[in-house]
Amino acid sequence: MTSVEIPSAVDERIERVWADRPGLLGFFTTVDHKRIGIRYIVTSFIFFFIAGLLALVMRAQLAVPNGTVVGADAYNQLFTMHGTIMIFLFNTPVLAGFGNYLVPLMIGARDMAFPRLNAFSYWIFVGAGLFMSLSFVLGKAPNGGWFAYVPLTDKTFSPGINLDFWGLGVAFVGISTTVGAVNFIVTIFKLRAPGMTVNRIPILAWSYVAMGFMVLFAVPAITVSSALLEADRLFGTKFYVPDGGGSALLYQHLFWFWGHPEVYILFIPAVGMVTTMITTFSRRPQAGYVWSVGALMGIAFISFGVWVHHMFATGLPTTAMGFFSAASFVIAIPSAVLYMAWIGTMWGGKVRFTTPMLFALGFLIIFLIGGITGVMVASLPFDLQVTDTYFIVAHFHYVLNGAVVFPIFGALYYWLPKMSGRMLSERLGKWSFWTMLVGFNVTFGPMHVLGELGMPRRIYTYDAGLGWAALNMVISLGSLLFAAGTLMTVANIVWSRKHGALAGDDPWQADTLEWSTTSPPPDQNFTAVPVVESLHPLWFPGPVRLAIPADVDTAARTQGEVGALERTTPITSGLDSLPEFEVLVPTPSPLPVLAALGVTIFFIGMLISAAFVLAVGGLVVLGGITTWAWRTEMDHP
């Protein structure tokens, strides 16, 4: 249903209240969640294609035995950066970007709870991304593997600056993820539209709540694991040095305590996206909503109890490993519940095979394989054979590429029309999907077999006569196909800017609140904040309600034009979502980018061990944050 008709003079005034500053100043000072969300997505995809290119070079090297495309050191940098960029600079931020864009719209708010913090988290991501990319420019990219095990990565065995880019960079980017998580949780708890009670929160929003909590509990572990690594490297401490009384295994425990929840941190928002798209294109209310929310929380919780399954070969006591093996089996159950909810939704519905729906179906095909191989490697004895082999490479690409990237591509086709106002080409979209699907399976399917044939991971070459050559060639060819498929979507996006059909408010006849406003939405999202009465507000009971009429008191009026004119967004109570008061949405500010700049300077100081630079960075951060917090009582009465 379309948004409310308002006299255009008011429209113009509202627009001025919410507009960003013009030009470059506006670029650096915006706090608008939509602009920030789109930026996250664009920046992440740049990293996606960089990391993808690295992978294509790797596959060129491995296509034949004793390949000569790159040497050992170069290859080691390639696979380290491919993994590091894909996890830290693509998968995590792109999902943050979609969340940033969609969550306030979906819950009927005018922005996130902490818009300036939101901008800060983006600029930190940019800073950390540039910081790590600097290593390429200097030809000293990290080369210790994306998980950088000690003692290989300590100063003795990795004397160069390469690993410092990694150790510092990982802690650096973690700041972005952490404050982003805080923002998502508080936004979804406190900024929902009136009437959006706990049982009417869209599943995508729930997935960001689950993700947010997981981030808060998991990211500190990797912050500590890399901080201690850098302390050993830069200051000569002995945390991980066996000769100094330290423990090499400590690193693995800390790393994987974060590492395992991280993959679910990626998977869960992707699940939210898939559920949303399947619901829309099955044209019926979602099956098993409560079950699905429970399953998401179950996965989030159990994911903290399985990390040792990455360490099955390290010689830990069998009883302890048995516990982790069992927990790793159990986590398959909530995943199965989610899967069955998707089948149930389609079963009772009438599926429309649009491009986003195809990507969702592709996800179902691929994720089932990834989940099944996950159960297999949860079995301790089997894992002792396949861990650190191409079987594992296959497994995690099925779940991190197939089960996260396919939903992301589907989300592009689904939500880009809302963001840009133009549809993407269905024809090109379908070509892209099928190419990606076939290319993906031809690339990663045979890797399962290679692992069982004895091919370990992270080797820059292999001998002829081991029976691995044919499959490696097939895989390398498949990777080209997959890459071509992804590029088709890029072409599609470029094409649609000028030639895409106009989307209108709700091209998909979908059910969630973002489709009740224009495409793209106005800066304030909603002039009239909707009042929500069901889980599928645009389907039941029908048109979106108006906000409270203007003659009720201030708190109520802020949900209508008055609130839009005063640049506020309503705050509602936690569980039953009753309006309580309103907060001023901060105006555009240079403080987030300045504070992020300070943090960047600080990390550069650590990298080059320059105390002066460190101090400058620290002072900029301190100054920025103090200024930021200075006017709290004035701005947020």
Place this chain on the structure above:
Amino acid sequence: MTADAVVAGQIAESAVLGPQARSRRVGWWGMVLLITTEAMIFAALLSSYFFVRANSNAWPQGGIAAPPLGRISVFTVLLLASSVPLFWGEIAIRRGEIRQLRLALAISFVLGLAFLLNQVNEFRTLGFSAKDNAYASLFIVITGLHGLHLIAGLLMSAVVQIKAGLGWFDADRHQTVLLFSMYWHFVDVVWIFVFSSLYLSTHLR
């Protein structure tokens, strides 16, 4: 009754009941979550401490003596005591008594500063360096990180005291005070865990 009317009624009610009926501000929740994640940093470090200890024959390693309890216990009491004025200060400002708040903040600051100065002194007279062995690294980094958090708290306290000095708080608007005091209590609670793990537990035989 239409949904509109029901919601309108509830809004009107909350407006009538006034600010005390309002739940916590978003900033408060934000600080709670940030504190949660910071607490996990210390949890990870303390877990590392006990992990390395479990894998060691002697503890402390390398012949280092177990940390003496005398002075640190006294200053621990001072640090924990520094939280008490803040409780009083919060109640005061909720009644609009900004002068009492200023006094509370000042007392808390002095106590916290005393603890910090003692920590600086402890560091100088440790007798070992972080490079010596894993025990030394853990001890120095954990207490050092707590110290950094304390310094951040003192800086925050300074900012809050300046704002209080300028008269920027009243009964309804004092969010910075609440956020600061929550952070300060967090720093104290962390110290309880650090003290118990690094100091007390090494004397339990």
Place this chain on the structure above:
Amino acid sequence: MVEGVIPRGAHCRTPLTRRRTTSLIVAIVAIVGALSACSSASPSMLDGKSPQADRISDLWWLMFALAVAVYVTVIAFVIVAAMRRRRSPGPDTSSDSGVSLRGDLLDDRVDRRFLLYGGLLLPVIVLGIIAVQTVRVSDSLQAATARVHIDVDAKDWWWRISYPNDGVVTANEIHVPVGESVQIALRSDNVVHSLWVPQLNGKSDVIPGETNYMTFIAAQTGIFRGQCAEFCGIEHAKMAFIVIVQTRADFEAWLASSRTPGVAAQTAQQRQGAQLVATTSCAGCHTIIGTAAIGTVGPDLTHVGSRQTLASDSLPNTPDGMVRWLTATQQVKAGALMPQIDLTAAQVAAITAYLESLK
């Protein structure tokens, strides 16, 4: 009409038929791949030569069978669900919203059946079967108390093998007697490595500061390939080794001959080679018992002539292989800790002759 939106009522058979085809292709690739796992050229974990590897391989086939059954069944449901046109009350044309069914007429029971049976019951059963087998296989991996004890020290980027009870030291080859329980003690004084011989056992990491133990029984004689399976630095890819499984008699003979110092140099060229080895930088890193070479940085060369491979299975142990290793060390294995030594062709030939004679 907006291009992106398919008008209601239009059927889309093509995507589904193509999806079935894709699933079929995937299945065929998987089966072909699985069958090709029987290739005898590969050090395949499914080509087990020990009770340990066999049990794990059996567990794999059980899980694979369950996987195929689950996958085919679930995807069949996905396909049917996507193709289904609901038979319950027809489209609600009164509202102009996208949904075509009124909420109160939805049948919850079908949804709940999927969730209960597919989401809870099915996984619990399948996982239960796998879990039980996992525990049984896990327990059975404990081989009988070993009589043969071997120490393996993982180095950058080679394996030092020693038999402490027999006073034998070698490199990159592990000799074991067939049918007897062998225990390997794994140590590293540098970085984390992992010992893996797919045909004989699951892998075990080698972690500095710890000693890990691996016990297995080799059931057949033969030569089986192993490789380091934990990224350990620049030449991780070239840290392979072989396991030579022999009869008890042969094993004892090998131990006996390995205990003795190398055969003394006989021809003039070999004597020249021996002299070069003893007086140049070779002696600083390598040990040849009975000579001046007493270095321990690199592999023990006392019986290097009798080994099958060089440089951790990077080169065959032939005169040509040895020449290549000596003249192009850093080309064969860039980053190896053995530097490129400056030698004339004649010197290389002499050293090669000598080392090859050390049987």
